[in-house]
Amino acid sequence: MSEAREFPKSTAKSVTARALAVLGALSAQEPSMTLSQLARVAGLPVATVYRLAGELEEGRFLQRDASGRYSLGVRMWEMGLLTPVHGHMREVAMPFLLNLQYECRETVQLAVCDGVDAVYIEKLTLDTKTPVQSRIGARIPLHATAVGQAILALSDPGFIDVITGMPLPRFTDSTVTTPRALNKMLDQVREQGFAHSTEEYVPGSTAIAAPVMVNGKVEAAIGIVNYELRDDLEVFVPQLIEAAAGLGRRLKELAADPQAD
Amino acid sequence: MSEAREFPKSTAKSVTARALAVLGALSAQEPSMTLSQLARVAGLPVATVYRLAGELEEGRFLQRDASGRYSLGVRMWEMGLLTPVHGHMREVAMPFLLNLQYECRETVQLAVCDGVDAVYIEKLTLDTKTPVQSRIGARIPLHATAVGQAILALSDPGFIDVITGMPLPRFTDSTVTTPRALNKMLDQVREQGFAHSTEEYVPGSTAIAAPVMVNGKVEAAIGIVNYELRDDLEVFVPQLIEAAAGLGRRLKELAADPQAD
DNA sequence: ACATTCTTTTCACTCAGTGAAAAAGGTTCT
DNA sequence: AGAACCTTTTTCACTGAGTGAAAAGAATGT
Incomplete structure (x- = not known):
């Protein structure tokens, strides 16, 4: 009955596009999210986001706070300054x-x-x-x-x-x-x-x-x-x-x- | 004789890491570069960077000016603000x-x-x-x-x-x-x-x-x-x-x- | 103690990403 | 003009990196 797909289930893009989708999930309204929220908003499987987010975190494009929530990282800000x-x-x-x-x-x-x-x-x-x-x-x-x-x-x-x-x-x-x-x-x-x-x-x-x-x-x-x-x-x-x-x-x-x- | 490798030839990382490397190639000293410069600094083959940069540009994380040089895009700046x-x-x-x-x-x-x-x-x-x-x-x-x-x-x-x-x-x-x-x-x-x-x-x-x-x-x-x-x-x-x-x-x-x- | 939601790990499959090479444009020499 | 040397773009056959379902492990709520 309740088959409601919550998100458009983004049609398999390239890895890069997916990574960017993960970053793009964060917004002014929701500048920090849990892993599964991130996955839901980005329209990607949790496991995938788990890996991607891990890499993005390594590159300091994402960061996790004490509670494990993700937000955008310092690198993102630093690079924004170079724009x-x-x-x-x-x-x-x-x-x-x-x-x-x-x-x-x-x-x-x-x-x-x-x-x-x-x-x-x-x-x-x-x-x-x-x-x-x-x-x-x-x-x-x-x-x-x-x-x-x-x-x-x-x-x-x-x-x-x-x-x-x-x-x-x-x-x-x-x-x-x-x-x-x-x-x-x-x-x-x-x-x-x-x-x-x-x-x-x-x-x-x-x-x-x-x-x-x-x-x-x-x-x-x-x-x-x-x-x-x-x-x-x-x-x-x-x-x-x-x-x-x-x-x-x-x-x-x-x-x-x-x-x- | 002159076999000098210009860059450490970054040991094959994940796609994501490569994409981030491309972004990371831009710096305060060199905030804009041509495709091949980008490739050299990132330590990746031109063809690879060509594709990656294309996708990053699509996502507005990179942008090209009139002369075709790459610099960081508006999206980068916008997201930096959410940090x-x-x-x-x-x-x-x-x-x-x-x-x-x-x-x-x-x-x-x-x-x-x-x-x-x-x-x-x-x-x-x-x-x-x-x-x-x-x-x-x-x-x-x-x-x-x-x-x-x-x-x-x-x-x-x-x-x-x-x-x-x-x-x-x-x-x-x-x-x-x-x-x-x-x-x-x-x-x-x-x-x-x-x-x-x-x-x-x-x-x-x-x-x-x-x-x-x-x-x-x-x-x-x-x-x-x-x-x-x-x-x-x-x-x-x-x-x-x-x-x-x-x-x-x-x-x-x-x-x-x-x-x- | 049970239900629910979130995070992390595993693994067999396959398709997305790869990069050498060649083609197509550009620029700067003499 | 032609030669030498860039850089950008396209092609293509190969293969290992990325995938995501599923199961296990944490954490929290009732």
């Missing part, structure tokens, strides 16, 4: 973000474009209590956030067409959901040099963001967010623009001479 | 570090203990030009740095014995290299509640650091560094201690109730 996104962008950007944060004392964020959405690379919040609104690594829509719009506005026309052509999901009453309206908004961003978004994604939050340009290409966007509907966020526009410009210049320098100071 | 070290420690600590940094305007760092050395988890520098002295992810000696000493001093006696019993490499004239002297120094740290290190690791740098305690166990250390031999760094001790204590408290709260606010 271009982190190793370059974040590292170079940090001082600019910190200085900006020092000046405005609001939450400052850095995002890049990956595929069809933006990804938070860094987020500096002073509040020790505030729940994590937008985690680093989180993917956010290009059309409904200030950083997203800042990036999108300066992307190349072809890409803009692709995005405006896709369904634009609505998140709040203020979300822009028609290609027409979005294009108009992007025009404004290009004109002003920054994006301003009020409650388009998260109710109660306001943000401004400026694109980071390197040799005429958007590489990222820096944003300032506030979760209490501050209406005078624009007073920080000059600092924001300066931070974005500064980062752009620095990235250009480093691209020219990777060893530079 | 306990990052996902918990760093995320929770950030606001404390930022506030501390705001108050003292010097470089602030966060380190944890891993194996027999300390590892930088975060480092906040304001200077946009200063060369990256100590990269995030870098391993540093427990006996010769302020953060290291702060951690070591409050580790359990057995561990302290292990460390003091190991050879203590000298880095500068001021490095403490005898077990006796180190123990004396650790006593002082325990007494004062913070560590103060002057040019023990990097010439020209001074640092103070305080341990982060959770339920009587050191979980990390927060440090303030200066590279210009500032001699009044101790004026920040109160803020430093408060930041460390605050983080400790917060970590304890979260350990008790993981969902807390």
